[in-house]
Amino acid sequence: xxxxxxxxxxxxxxxxxxxxxxxxxxxxxxxxxxxxxxxxxxxxxxxxxxxxxxxxxxxxxxxxxxxxxxxxxxxxxxxxxxxxxxxxxxxxxxxxxxxxxxxxxxxxxxxxxxxxxxxxxxxxxxxxxxxxxxxxxxxxxxxxxxxxxxxxxxxxxxxxxxxxxxxxx
Amino acid sequence: xxxxxxxxxxxxxxxxxxxxxxxxxxxxxxxxxxxxxxxxxxxxxxxxxxxxxxxxxxxxxxxxxxxxxxxxxxxxxxxxxxxxxxxxxxxxxxxxxxxxxxxxxxxxxxxxxxxxxxxxxxxxxxxxxxxxxxxxxxxxxxxxxxxxxxxxxxxxxxxxxxxxxxxxxxxxxxxxxxxxxxxxxxxxxxxxxxxxxxxxxxxxxxxxxxxxxxxxxxxxxxxxxxxxxxxxxxxxxxxxxxxxxxxxxxxxxxxxxxxxxxxxxxxxxxxxxxxxxxxxxxxxxxxxxxxxxxxxxxxxxxxxxxxxxxxxxxxxxxxxxxxxxxxxxxxxxxxxxxxxxxxxxxxxxxx
Numbered sequence: 001x002x003x004x005x006x007x008x009x010x011x012x013x014x015x016x017x018x019x020x021x022x023x024x025x026x027x028x029x030x031x032x033x034x035x036x037x038x039x040x041x042x043x044x045x046x047x048x049x050x051x052x053x054x055x056x057x058x059x060x061x062x063x064x065x066x067x068x069x070x071x072x073x074x075x076x077x078x079x080x081x082x083x084x085x086x087x088x089x090x091x092x093x094x095x096x097x098x099x100x101x102x103x104x105x106x107x108x109x110x111x112x113x114x115x116x117x118x119x120x121x122x123x124x125x126x127x128x129x130x131x132x133x134x135x136x137x138x139x140x141x142x143x144x145x146x147x148x149x150x151x152x153x154x155x156x157x158x159x160x161x162x163x164x165x166x167x168x169x
Numbered sequence: 170x171x172x173x174x175x176x177x178x179x180x181x182x183x184x185x186x187x188x189x190x191x192x193x194x195x196x197x198x199x200x201x202x203x204x205x206x207x208x209x210x211x212x213x214x215x216x217x218x219x220x221x222x223x224x225x226x227x228x229x230x231x232x233x234x235x236x237x238x239x240x241x242x243x244x245x246x247x248x249x250x251x252x253x254x255x256x257x258x259x260x261x262x263x264x265x266x267x268x269x270x271x272x273x274x275x276x277x278x279x280x281x282x283x284x285x286x287x288x289x290x291x292x293x294x295x296x297x298x299x300x301x302x303x304x305x306x307x308x309x310x311x312x313x314x315x316x317x318x319x320x321x322x323x324x325x326x327x328x329x330x331x332x333x334x335x336x337x338x339x340x341x342x343x344x345x346x347x348x349x350x351x352x353x354x355x356x357x358x359x360x361x362x363x364x365x366x367x368x369x370x371x372x373x374x375x376x377x378x379x380x381x382x383x384x385x386x387x388x389x390x391x392x393x394x395x396x397x398x399x400x401x402x403x404x405x406x407x408x409x410x411x412x413x414x415x416x417x418x419x420x421x422x423x424x425x426x427x428x429x430x431x432x433x434x435x436x437x438x439x440x441x442x443x444x445x446x447x448x449x450x451x452x453x454x455x456x457x458x459x460x461x462x463x464x465x466x467x468x469x470x471x472x473x474x475x476x477x478x479x480x481x482x483x484x485x486x487x488x489x490x491x492x493x494x495x496x497x498x499x500x501x502x503x504x505x506x507x508x509x510x511x512x513x514x515x516x517x518x519x520x
Contacts, residue, residue, distance in 0.1 A: 024371070027478075027481075027482065030482065031477060031478070031481050034480060035477070037208070037209055038203070038206045038207050038477075041209075042210060042211050043209050043210070044210055044211045046214075
């Protein structure tokens with residue numbers, strides 16, 4: 001058969017020389033290689049004490065932001081859920097009642113807002129879709145391993161940014 | 170023998186027994202550390218400073234695991250197997266001279282547990298008994314993999330003991346004695362046997378690897394093909410005993426190699442050191458203690474070599490193992506005997 005390219009090499013099976021058959025020189029060579037690795041710098045990152053440096057554009061766990069007065073920015077428009085390629089985001093919308101102006105910025109707000117971290121691919125499209133600058137992917141947190149599937153569904157309790165206590169002083 | 174001498178001897182035997190166990194315990198730690206370093210990792214470092222308590226944690230884990238005996242196993246032999254392995258392993262360090270004699274209060278204490286005139290034969294006899302531990306355990310498990318592992322162990326040990334014994338004969342021809350103590354004494358200073366017996370040493374080394382069931386000769390316990398070989402059915406501390414016995418065997422093999430070929434407790438310029446100190450008793454004790462340190466340094470280097478080889482070489486195929494043992498090492502050992510004999514005759518003829 002005609003070869004497709006002329007890159008193939010013809011394999012030659014030759015007799016091994018005496019030094020090769022003696023086996024000991026090859027062992028010495030191998031021991032030299034392992035000894036070199038013995039003194040090499042180790043690749044291990046001592047995880048809980050050290051963490052690997054992350055990129056500036058690294059996308060981690062979601063956060064639902066508050067505005068400068070501490071009211072939630074999200075208006076439950078659903079654009080993030082539409083943009084999500086993994087269909088990880090679900091929400092139900094509700095109407096703001098009188099006296100809740102300090103809690104929610106606009107008349108409509110998200111009663112529930114859930115992100116399934118097992119579905120999420122951390123692509124960041126929700127962040128791009130949000131017209132209210134409400135959802136962001138943090139660059140310093142990640143979704144830790146858990147024992148139950150239910151625990152991966154993050155509700156508002158774990159997503160909404162905590163209130164800044166320094167402002168109340 | 171006076172009662173004081175008996176007391177000293179008892180203390181010495183206890184110390185050697187303790188040191189043997191301690192070294193075997195920490196061999197597991199160093200094995201893991203060395204493996205990790207060779208593979209560019211750092212190894213155990215969580216239990217205690219630098220992971221030094223790791224062997225205790227491992228032993229604790231093994232002790233608290235369920236002590237399981239298979240239903241179809243022969244119970245008595247199943248328990249006896251690791252016992253034999255452990256007993257035999259700890260027995261053989263009795264005749265190894267770890268140092269020369271100390272003089273305390275006019276009493277001479279030889280740093281050797283039992284000074285028998287057939288030390289070499291004793292070591293060989295005891296070490297070859299070690300295979301019974303494997304054999305009994307493997308057979309009693311009533312499991313095909315265990316039995317195969319045990320049979321492999323038996324045939325491998327028998328094959329390599331032959332070459333080992335033959336390579337040793339050349340050393341015995343040179344020294345003219347079977348006592349390990351006298352062999353050690355003859356290599357005073359830097360006059361070590363390795364300079365006269367390089368080929369014999371290489372054969373002995375290869376056979377020692379095979380006798381200890383270490384890589385590249387760890388076929389009896391090859392986990393890839395035999396699921397662990399003779400200790401497939403073992404768990405808990407009975408498994409621990411087998412593994413422990415293996416490390417003790419490495420220690421003993423290192424000690425024997427250091428004694429036979431690397432001058433035991435002798436170190437270069439030891440006579441200069443002895444002459445430099447005016448008080449003869451003090452001079453003797455200083456030289457003995459430095460010699461003790463030298464002996465253990467040699468042993469540790471050998472243990473390191475055992476581990477270094479383990480993390481470098483892959484395992485032999487079984488037919489390669491047999492071919493190496495019977496067709497290469499034994500003829501080489503016989504050639505070595507003839508060369509040594511010729512050398513001795515030549516020396517007598519010339520001088």
